[in-house]
Amino acid sequence: MIILYHPRATRPRNRRLPLAVLALAAALEGTEDYEIVDGNLEDDPTGRILELIGQHHVELLGVSCMPGPQMVAAMETSREIRRLHPEVKICWGGYFPSLYPDAALNARYVDYVVRGQGEDTLLELMEAIRGKRELTSIKGLLYKDMFGLRHDNGERAMKGPDEFPWSPFHRLPVEKYLRPSFFGKRTAVHHASIGCPFNCSFCGVHAAYGNKEKFESPERTVAILTHLVDRYGADSVQFYDMNFFLREDKARELCDRMAHLNLRWWCEARVDIMSRYSDETWAAIKRAGCAMIFFGAESGSDWVLEEMQKGITTEQTLEIARRTYEFGIIPEFSFVIGNPNDPDRDTQESLRFIRKIKRINPDSEIIIQHYTPTPQPHKAGGEMYGDIEVPFPDTPAGWATEEWMNFTLRIDTNAPWLKQKTKKLIDNFETVVGSRWPTVQDIRAPQWSRLLLKALSAWRYTFHVYKHPFELHLAQQFIALRKPKRESL
Missing domain, CATH: 3.80.30.20 (tm_1862 like domain)
Structure with a gap:
């Protein structure tokens, strides 16, 4: 299973559809087992993620975050998941790691950073995690290898929205x-x-x-x-x-x-x-x-x-x-x-x-x-x-x-x-x-x-x-x- 995590970014009364993780979900829909955890909706998003890890074989926790309060929530949850389940790989994407990839990768609890548009990068990363391709071949990805050395695979060309499926709205209580x-x-x-x-x-x-x-x-x-x-x-x-x-x-x-x-x-x-x-x-x-x-x-x-x-x-x-x-x-x-x-x-x-x-x-x-x-x-x-x-x-x-x-x-x-x-x-x-x-x-x-x-x-x-x-x-x-x-x- 893949968990797509949207950390808390606002007060409940101001929450809006988490478009970033919905875009990633659209790329996974119909081919991957995944769950969306939205911190703006869940009272205890970290607890929900831990519950899913206890029930399923989780291959990747994908975290999307903006600078500010959402980054702090992402940091706290990622740190806790790494402490309790070090076997779960953690990938950060979104505006914060796209702007500050080195800072994100400096965190011990972050294994991969996706810079820029993440749909294709996520699909290719899953192939690499399963041994079907080399990490070095994935554009838009930064990562630490088993020796702690850093690798930056360069920029990925952006695609227009029409090249991806619609957001799977049915996966959330819209x-x-x-x-x-x-x-x-x-x-x-x-x-x-x-x-x-x-x-x-x-x-x-x-x-x-x-x-x-x-x-x-x-x-x-x-x-x-x-x-x-x-x-x-x-x-x-x-x-x-x-x-x-x-x-x-x-x-x-x-x-x-x-x-x-x-x-x-x-x-x-x-x-x-x-x-x-x-x-x-x-x-x-x-x-x-x-x-x-x-x-x-x-x-x-x-x-x-x-x-x-x-x-x-x-x-x-x-x-x-x-x-x-x-x-x-x-x-x-x-x-x-x-x-x-x-x-x-x-x-x-x-x-x-x-x-x-x-x-x-x-x-x-x-x-x-x-x-x-x-x-x-x-x-x-x-x-x-x-x-x-x-x-x-x-x-x-x-x-x-x-x-x-x-x-x-x-x-x-x-x-x-x-x-x-x-x-x-x-x-x-x-x-x-x-x-x-x-x-x-x-x-x-x-x-x-x-x-x-x-x-x-x-x-x-x-x-x-x-x-x-x-x-x-x-x-x-x-x-x-x-x-x-x-x-x-």
């Missing part, structure tokens, strides 16, 4: 994953592409999953959505693609095909691409049920955007604010503020720019984080952020410390290039803006709480007074209003 959200009462998730053709310097997606984005065909996307609607009653969906829209003709075709499903949905898109879309395409996107789009605006400074290799301009972001307002779609604009080369200038220009966005489209959701570039996997031990050398952890346990967990989650990065005064300004501005326009995505917050926050913060925002917003911190602790894109915390 109804327990269709949770209420701002978009509907039964929100599903879907991933219609892999990879990213852009090369933003602060992002790790390009490094982990390739420099080309391969899309699922519109026919297949709509067929899967139709199945989720008809079989499980989904009424909304969040698309987890890095760039849901690239080619305008494909975007228009997909939206026309899915309009009849009456789904409300969310996706991520590029500022530069959608700023060039025609009014007809925008109207088609709205008709198809699009309620909100996430955009990486990143900075209010064109010089920073150029340095990031982002490929967008501030004027394009303002154009998106205008177009979304015109068509009644809520934009989420994400900013990573405090560029190492001139953090004070970047901060001041970005805060002014955010105020400009709010004047154009008050419904814009603003997400603010400290500038925290993702370490690239080819950088062993550290890389230069501006003129600062940052030594990154070389084990999962190192990444699990409070300092690096905060760094990963961009909660309190203690970035050496960011003065405490500048950091406070960023944090206080976020508090004021988040109170002046409380996120619409927190469906649990009562109306009175929103009105209270708006009233308390109005004078601060009007007069640019961001220092010491103690009354807003107190109110937010009492109300516990969720921040955009923080539902996993």
Whole structure:
């Protein structure tokens, strides 16, 4: 038996379908005996894995994990399985080991690391475990041999979604994953592409999953959505693609095909691409049920955007604010503020720019984080952020410390290039803006709480007074209003 483990990543009320392990399950379906253990669903996932090991001959425990809390859960479970059942091979895959393969392989409880897309690599690894092929022949695999020596077999070329079977939804209680959200009462998730053709310097997606984005065909996307609607009653969906829209003709075709499903949905898109879309395409996107789009605006400074290799301009972001307002779609604009080369200038220009966005489209959701570039996997031990050398952890346990967990989650990065005064300004501005326009995505917050926050913060925002917003911190602790894109915390 193969166990596919999805460690806990979020609170139960926010859980969504574990798409990563479902993709692996699709490759195994019909040919292998396997079980999915989802830490977001199981009260005791480690206990469940131990139970399966006691009942079956388990050849491999496959663990998929993201950086942050999910990596910590993966570490704890893997360590326990290795202690009690050293005969069970353990393989890590997913975003964390794809970015930091050496750190993952440094753990004594990890035998194999899969980098990038894992479906074919998993199938070939099982052949090798059974003595039917050599480990050295498996692209995308890193491993330790019997002498503890490390081997890296190189990159595996990415395949598009259409080259793999559908996710075997029947292997999970799907109804327990269709949770209420701002978009509907039964929100599903879907991933219609892999990879990213852009090369933003602060992002790790390009490094982990390739420099080309391969899309699922519109026919297949709509067929899967139709199945989720008809079989499980989904009424909304969040698309987890890095760039849901690239080619305008494909975007228009997909939206026309899915309009009849009456789904409300969310996706991520590029500022530069959608700023060039025609009014007809925008109207088609709205008709198809699009309620909100996430955009990486990143900075209010064109010089920073150029340095990031982002490929967008501030004027394009303002154009998106205008177009979304015109068509009644809520934009989420994400900013990573405090560029190492001139953090004070970047901060001041970005805060002014955010105020400009709010004047154009008050419904814009603003997400603010400290500038925290993702370490690239080819950088062993550290890389230069501006003129600062940052030594990154070389084990999962190192990444699990409070300092690096905060760094990963961009909660309190203690970035050496960011003065405490500048950091406070960023944090206080976020508090004021988040109170002046409380996120619409927190469906649990009562109306009175929103009105209270708006009233308390109005004078601060009007007069640019961001220092010491103690009354807003107190109110937010009492109300516990969720921040955009923080539902996993």
